């Protein structure tokens with residue numbers, strides 16, 4: 001039941017290393033399963049999305065966020081006749097390249113690398129994980145994923161300049177990625193914009209009044225919920241509004257992709273690739289709501305002083321450990337010391353840190369830099 005513009009698994013450009021086909025799972029299903037069985041995927045459980053466990057242990061972490069993205073992306077894919085197996089594999093792998101401590105960790109690691117003339121990018125790191133760092137198979141390094149999954153890792157959210165990244169030439173940077181990959185970026189946005197309103201409200205960092213005022217579309221759905229359920233507790237009306245917001249964004253995305261595909265007269269995957277712009281977009285009205293929601297979250301949640309202890313920890317823990325291993329590479333695990341013979345030490349230290357969970361990097365920090373400096377890792381109730 002695939003649409004004519006969907007990716008077909010039997011037309012996959014295949015894996016780096018030949019493998020016989022599996023008796024009852026196709027190649028994209030196998031890739032999805034390889035991601036699920038990877039170390040990097042398991043570590044998502046102990047990586048911060050926005051909130052550390054200082055706030056609550058039922059808030060999203062990177063793993064539960066990832067599962068929410070997969071749910072949303074599969075729903076959209078099914079409606080559009082896109083390849084659901086490829087979409088699921090891409091959704092499950094989309095955040096494996098993130099370092100500990102969420103966005104603050106990424107910023108700190110990038111800053112540390114820039115001091116050594118380089119940079120950190122989570123999509124490029126994710127590609128290194130699946131191509132090299134995961135060691136599960138006797139015959140090759142990495143997960144030996146199909147071309148389409150590797151391409152989606154690189155191209156789902158960002159257009160890389162072919163002149164700046166000649167090593168990515170095989171991914172046809174001048175072409176758009178398939179709709180299955182384009183979809184991941186906005187499914188990700190829908191997932192975190194709604195989830196962060198939810199967790200921010202539960203953490204008492206966002207008030208109902210501030211959300212209704214700052215995110216008018218949420219305010220409209222809240223009024224509807226209040227009208228329908230006037231006597232239930234506030235949180236249940238909040239949930240109703242949030243559910244309607246999520247549904248509203250997903251519904252708009254489905255209908256707008258259909259409209260874009262029709263408007264550009266897209267009849268094949270090749271035409272998706274050759275199209276000068278991405279076809280997975282919200283309608284202009286919902287795009288405005290999306291950007292209002294995001295602006296609100298930046299101003300009132302991501303940049304709020306309440307999350308400063310976590311940000312300060314991320315900055316201090318990552319920069320101090322980075323400098324420590326640069327000065328004392330003999331303290332790195334022997335496999336990383338080995339790697340430093342072939343690659344710049346800064347890249348090796350960066351890879352080591354990027355793979356860590358929040359818990360593990362705190363342990364390393366306590367081991368090398370002492371306990372007293374850590375703020376956010378302590379339970380404050």
Ligand code: MG
Nearest residue numbers: 065094095188
């Ligand atoms: Mg994400």
